[in-house]
Amino acid sequence: MPKVPGMVKGLGVTFRTMVETLKPSGGPATVQYPHEKEEPSPRARGVIALHEENCTACMLCSRECPDWCIYIEAHKTLAPPRRAGGKPRQVNQLDRFAIDYSLCMYCGICVEVCPFEALFWSPEYEFSEVSIADLLHEKERLGEWMETVPDFEAYEAGSEAKGKKVPR
Ligand code: SF4
Numbered sequence: 001m002p003k004v005p006g007m008v009k010g011l012g013v014t015f016r017t018m019v020e021t022l023k024p025s026g027g028p029a030t031v032q033y034p035h036e037k038e039e040p041s042p043r044a045r046g047v048i049a050l051h052e053e054n055c056t057a058c059m060l061c062s063r064e065c066p067d068w069c070i071y072i073e074a075h076k077t078l079a080p081p082r083r084a085g086g087k088p089r090q091v092n093q094l095d096r097f098a099i100d101y102s103l104c105m106y107c108g109i110c111v112e113v114c115p116f117e118a119l120f121w122s123p124e125y126e127f128s129e130v131s132i133a134d135l136l137h138e139k140e141r142l143g144e145w146m147e148t149v150p151d152f153e154a155y156e157a158g159s160e161a162k163g164k165k166v167p168r
């Protein structure tokens with residue numbers, strides 16, 4: 001049997017797809033954004049939200065980020081003792097937490113490694129900017145994204161329940 005050139009095969013795929021889209025049950029797969037918008041899945045990786053109260057400035061996310069696009073600054077401060085009569089505790093006070101979305105590759109490592117449930121994915125994706133400098137989101141803006149983090153979904157039946165809980 002003679003070998004069919006790759007280009008002819010490719011054109012065949014294009015033709016078949018074109019015929020499919022002309023069927024009443026078909027239709028174009030392209031969405032005319034921004035006039036039409038698709039609903040992303042609840043766990044889509046759109047933007048990362050910061051739950052600042054949970055962040056201890058441990059720097060783990062920043063160290064693990066392959067792009068080095070998380071910037072954290074903090075200072076030591078004294079917090080009240082846990083029990084009456086105890087010593088004041090030394091804790092980290094977060095001064096700055098920023099993610100540069102012009103560098104982020106949405107790998108999710110920072111969200112996975114955070115031991116204190118401070119980072120969450122939001123499916124929100126509309127944060128493009130005219131100036132690339134505006135893609136640097138400081139902690140105030142990262143905190144606002146928490147509003148768009150979907151509620152925690154129950155685990156599938158039979159799966160082990162040892163994951164994260166979303167603070168509310
Ligand atoms: S998603 Fe990946 S690249 Fe983006 S900030 Fe987190 S660790 Fe860095």
Ligand code: SF4
Nearest residue numbers: 055056058059061114
């Ligand atoms: S890993 Fe979590 S707690 Fe540690 S600095 Fe990053 S966001 Fe904060």
